[in-house]
Amino acid sequence: LAKTTQPISMDSYEGQEVNITCSHNNIATNDYITWYQQFPSQGPRFIIQGYKTKVTNEVASLFIPADRKSSTLSLPRVSLSDTAVYYCLVGEGGATNKLIFGTGTLLAVQP
Amino acid sequence: SQTIHQWPATLVQPVGSPLSLECTVEGTSNPNLYWYRQAAGRGLQLLFYSVGIGQISSEVPQNLSASRPQDRQFILSSKKLLLSDSGFYLCAWSLSAGRGGPVFGPGTRLTVT
Numbered sequence: 001l002a003k004t005t006q007p008i009s010m011d012s013y014e015g016q017e018v019n020i021t022c023s024h025n026n027i028a029t030n031d032y033i034t035w036y037q038q039f040p041s042q043g044p045r046f047i048i049q050g051y052k053t054k055v056t057n058e059v060a061s062l063f064i065p066a067d068r069k070s071s072t073l074s075l076p077r078v079s080l081s082d083t084a085v086y087y088c089l090v091g092e093g094g095a096t097n098k099l100i101f102g103t104g105t106l107l108a109v110q111p
Numbered sequence: 112s113q114t115i116h117q118w119p120a121t122l123v124q125p126v127g128s129p130l131s132l133e134c135t136v137e138g139t140s141n142p143n144l145y146w147y148r149q150a151a152g153r154g155l156q157l158l159f160y161s162v163g164i165g166q167i168s169s170e171v172p173q174n175l176s177a178s179r180p181q182d183r184q185f186i187l188s189s190k191k192l193l194l195s196d197s198g199f200y201l202c203a204w205s206l207s208a209g210r211g212g213p214v215f216g217p218g219t220r221l222t223v224t
Binding site for chain 1: 145147154155157160168170199201203205212213214215216217218220
């Protein structure tokens with residue numbers, strides 16, 4: 001079972017870069033790593049996905065080391081609107097159609 | 112493009128009443144489908160997932176059940192609701208686990224009174 005572990009919460013200020021790390025020691029060979037953002041009373045929204053090394057899109061970067069046992073979501077220059085819960089998701093290796101989320105990280109951005 | 116629908120958006124039901132929540136996906140075929148529940152202030156709990164019509168896997172023993180009568184339709188049901196069934200219910204779809212990640216619907220806020 002590819003479980004994920006994230007910090008429960010993080011604080012930041014507007015304009016700073018925020019890095020949220022997720023541990024997934026039992027990641028399977030075919031699993032991808034996907035990060036989501038969730039605001040209250042809304043469904044999680046896809047941010048970025050990767051398999052190895054580095055992936056970058058218009059909103060974030062994802063860093064994955066060679067052993068793939070962790071990943072880091074990097075949010076450049078956060079704003080107040082980035083206050084949300086961020087989830088790391090890894091495909092479950094044993095029965096590959098399960099998708100089990102970790103506890104998530106509550107990011108609080110202050111002015 | 113693919114679209115996922117859930118209804119109703121909000122629901123208030125008394126304890127012991129039945130429940131039926133529906134989810135449909137447009138623009139794709141043979142998706143994997145998922146039901147998640149999120150209690151207030153908590154994370155996402157996987158309830159059921161389905162890889163095809165009539166194929167349902169349950170993750171958590173409870174008084175809920177799921178059915179997939181058509182390829183792009185996923186239904187969450189209960190014969191008798193409990194207070195503990197209150198929460199935010201999210202349907203999601205994906206092409207395959209481990210790639211593409213699930214795409215979530217707007218959710219249904221269920222309050223059991």
